[in-house]
Amino acid sequence: MLNLHDCPTRSRINMLWTRVLWTHVLWSSLALSLVPASAMAQSDAKNNGDAKSKGDAKNSGDANAARSSSSPTAQASVSEELTPKPIPDKLVVLTFDDSAKSHYTIVRPLLIKHGFGATFFITEGFDFPDNKRDYMTWEEIAQLHRDGFEIGNHTRDHLGITDAAVEQLSEQLRGIEQRCAEHAIPKPTTFAWPGNATSLAAFAILKEHGIRFARRGGAPEYPYEQGRGFAFEPGRDHPLLLPTAGDARPTWELSDLIAAVEQARDGKIAILQFHGAPDTAHAWVSTAEQKFEAYLHYLAINQYQVISLGELQAYLGTEKEPADPLAIIRERKSRLEAP
DSSP: OOOTTTOTTHHHHHHHHHHHHHHHHHHHHHHHHTSOHHHHHHHHHHHHHHHHHHHHHIIIIIHHHHHTTTOGGGOOOHHHHHSOBOOOTTEEEEEEETTBTHIIIIIHHHHHHHTOOOEEEEOOOTTTTTOTTTBOOHHHHHHHHHTTOEEEEOOTTOOOOOGGGGGGHHHHHHHHHHHHHHTTOOOOOEEEOGGGOOOGGGHHHHHHTTOOEEEOOSTTTSOGGGTBOOOBOBTTBOTTSBOOSEEOOTTOOHHHHHHHHTTOOTTOBEEEEEOOTTOSSOGGGOOOHHHHHHHHHHHHHTTOEEEOSGGGGGBTTTTOOOSSTTHHHHHHHHHHHOO
16 A cells, blocks of 8 residues: 655645545535525524434434434444444544634534534633633533534643642543533543643543543654554553544645544554644644645545544443553554664
């Protein structure tokens, strides 16, 4: 298989892919514009009526059924829902950090358009309380939940959880839990490590708060600046230390996305990390709107299954804890350092 990172004509390939994807995007937009207004109104009315029930189902770990709840034949029995499913190829998790305004204004409609699941990790850090140009309001966050997306915990103050900061973790988690409760959002069961700092000493506290899955970055296997990483290997990666297969940056191209999601095979799951699209408060992790739309279009036309982090519990082995949480990390680093 062609490795786009090693290919000397990578820029030419990126240009070709961009032209192809934007042709698809433009034709899709044209087709949408031709839909009668009455049909659009009917669709909006139905979506508004279904949103609350879909949101509740998604945060209870049954989002796939919620997104297809209008079809009676799509509803599985309770016993079937509780039976873990084998992990298919092309299974991708979408995650979004830091409560960026564009999560609501740009990301939300694109996810709805493609029928993709996602987790939004919420923090009130930075200048979230007063800056509503760059950050969402809690009503917008609540609407994401009502739309059927998962709301995860990213700590109240975006505090890096190092060994020295573990004693503050409970308070930080409670800050977001309380705000969720105030806005009829279920208590989060997923967590993203702020700043990608991690501590094994935090595991017990995360579990006490009902956290089932926690996502880290691509480091320490890859340098943070590269935005690269490994796919999640159930049974080998600890569920509270899930790696990011790709951490989007302004310099990312389509080939970077492809390199990340192509790892989603042979029982592995690609977890993607985005910030704003764009991120108007943090330029170093921003993704341009046009690039983001092209990334989602690529996932759609290549038939990737895109879910939230919480939906991992539906798949075999995803909650299995390895005896040594760091063993797989050491193994990967060793492979990368080998001559």
